[in-house]
Amino acid sequence: MKASLNRLAREQARELLVKLDAAVGGSRGKASRDAMVKFLNSSVPSYSWVGIYLVEGKDLILDAWAGPAATEHTRIPIGKGVCGFAAKAGKTEIVSDVSKDPRYLQCFLSTRSEIVVPIFSQGSVVGEIDIDGDQLDAFSSLDREFLEAVARKAASIWS
Numbered sequence: 001m002k003a004s005l006n007r008l009a010r011e012q013a014r015e016l017l018v019k020l021d022a023a024v025g026g027s028r029g030k031a032s033r034d035a036m037v038k039f040l041n042s043s044v045p046s047y048s049w050v051g052i053y054l055v056e057g058k059d060l061i062l063d064a065w066a067g068p069a070a071t072e073h074t075r076i077p078i079g080k081g082v083c084g085f086a087a088k089a090g091k092t093e094i095v096s097d098v099s100k101d102p103r104y105l106q107c108f109l110s111t112r113s114e115i116v117v118p119i120f121s122q123g124s125v126v127g128e129i130d131i132d133g134d135q136l137d138a139f140s141s142l143d144r145e146f147l148e149a150v151a152r153k154a155a156s157i158w159s
Ligand code: SME
Pocket: 051, 071, 073, 076, 080, 081, 082, 083, 084, 103, 104, 105, 106, 107, 114, 130, 132
């Protein structure tokens, strides 16, 4: 379990959902997404870079992000990269080793693993949460559950 030391724990995930509500406060739309990425990046050590992309036509557009550096991938065609794949499939993608995934579009040299969680509104993908981890295999099924709950929260205050 050595590699999992920094991974999210179940009790922590429950507490984080409560604290996320407090961090978002009464904000909605872009302001709520800014608060969410900032909160996730600063509260979970394994979440090295956190972004939210919005679906705009055939592309994903970077809307909000928090982390040590900006990414060059501010527009990703749906279907391209791990992000575009998750948006097209409408399913959470976990990549435990980005160096072994041919879909992967590199943003940061330090990234070793990634999770992408679609955000749905009325059955359609309207955006997604993209998180890069600096450790291999940084994301578990608990991160999936937790982030899918965060995605539902984001959808509920989308605009
Ligand atoms: N790695 C992503 C691109 C976005 S950056 O991680 C911020 C991908 O493969 O789609």
